[in-house]
Amino acid sequence: MTTHRAWARSRESVPVDHTEAEVIAQAAAALDGAEPEAILAWAFARYGDGVTLACSFGGVSGMVLMDMVQRLQPSAEVFYLDTDYLFPETYAMVEAAPQRWPGARVVGYKTDVTPEQQAAQHGAALWERDPDLCCEIRKIEPNRRALAGKQAWISGLRRDQSAERADTPAVQWDAKFGLVKLNPLINWDEKRVWAYIFANNVPYNPLHDQGYPSIGCTNCTKAVAPGDDPRSGRWSGQDKTECGLHTEP
Ligand code: SF4
Numbered sequence: 001m002t003t004h005r006a007w008a009r010s011r012e013s014v015p016v017d018h019t020e021a022e023v024i025a026q027a028a029a030a031l032d033g034a035e036p037e038a039i040l041a042w043a044f045a046r047y048g049d050g051v052t053l054a055c056s057f058g059g060v061s062g063m064v065l066m067d068m069v070q071r072l073q074p075s076a077e078v079f080y081l082d083t084d085y086l087f088p089e090t091y092a093m094v095e096a097a098p099q100r101w102p103g104a105r106v107v108g109y110k111t112d113v114t115p116e117q118q119a120a121q122h123g124a125a126l127w128e129r130d131p132d133l134c135c136e137i138r139k140i141e142p143n144r145r146a147l148a149g150k151q152a153w154i155s156g157l158r159r160d161q162s163a164e165r166a167d168t169p170a171v172q173w174d175a176k177f178g179l180v181k182l183n184p185l186i187n188w189d190e191k192r193v194w195a196y197i198f199a200n201n202v203p204y205n206p207l208h209d210q211g212y213p214s215i216g217c218t219n220c221t222k223a224v225a226p227g228d229d230p231r232s233g234r235w236s237g238q239d240k241t242e243c244g245l246h247t248e249p
Contacts, residue, residue: 014178024171024180031170036184037068039170043152043182044073050151051182053078054143054245055106057093058086058215060193060204061156061185067202068184069154070101079146082110083138085127085217089207100203109142127219135244138217143245144177152180157246160189161230165246176247190230 016024023046031039043051053069055062055078069076080094097106118126118137126134147153157168174181185193197204207215211223213230222236 013175015175016173020180021173024173027171028169033187034170036065036188037072039182039184040065040068040072040154043154043171043180044076047151047180049073049075049077051076051154052146052150052152053154054146054156055080056156056216057090057097058205058207059156060197060208061158061188063202063204064193064196065154065156065184066097066101066104067196067200070104074101074103075105077105077107077150079107079109081139081142081146082108083217084110084115085138085219087205087207087215087218087221089205090215093203093205096203107146109146111138111142113137125219127217131220132244140244147177147179150179152182153177154182154184155246156185157183158185158188158190158193 027042031042051073053062053065053076055066057063057080066078069078094106094108097104113121118134122133123129153174157165159166159168168183168186170183170186172181172183196202205212205215211225212221213224215221220236224230224232
């Protein structure tokens with residue numbers, strides 16, 4: 001596993017060309033009710049290793065997709081964003097991945113801004129005062145670098161996760177990052193994801209068994225009570241529900 005640290009900035013909305021827009025629209029319609037493997041197979045047939053998987057090693061959706069990608073296109077890159085604030089359990093998941101999937105191309109991307117430099121420049125605990133800026137530095141910019149030169153990326157978004165995600169298509173143009181975005185799990189719910197995990201003996205983050213249904217950075221993730229909204233432990237007490245990776249530019 002390697003970790004990339006270089007900088008690259010480009011924040012404009014990137015338009016899609018007419019031909020690709022038509023292909024995406026047709027695929028989104030054709031694959032709307034499709035199983036995840038069919039959506040992934042379409043993407044790998046069209047873009048090959050130009051497809052990359054974003055896997056946080058926190059959520060179970062990402063682990064399901066990791067397993068599917070290793071079966072369908074093991075040469076495709078799988079990346080995670082190392083914010084410097086991941087849980088030890090999450091870093092352990094990254095380290096253990098080659099045991100389960102030998103040969104998997106797992107790459108970590110992180111900002112050049114150390115936690116100490118961030119505190120010196122913006123003050124201590126930026127995530128409490130301006131979490132959007134903290135996510136911009138530690139997630140969005142590294143994500144932009146992870147996607148540079150790729151043609152499509154795979155996310156673990158599901159329609160059942162939140163109201164904001166309820167209309168997510170199977171295939172879409174991501175104007176924020178300037179490439180195709182695939183959402184193979186849109187039609188699955190929590191139950192189906194866990195069923196796949198257990199049926200295929202896929203490893204998952206042990207924090208799920210300790211009250212953390214949604215796992216991000218240590219600073220911004222809390223355990224939730226049984227029955228509570230699974231994402232209510234993320235940025236708890238703040239007017240923020242998304243890190244910005246999946247929102248419009
Ligand atoms: S989730 Fe919290 S700590 Fe992590 S990058 Fe975003 S604001 Fe910063």
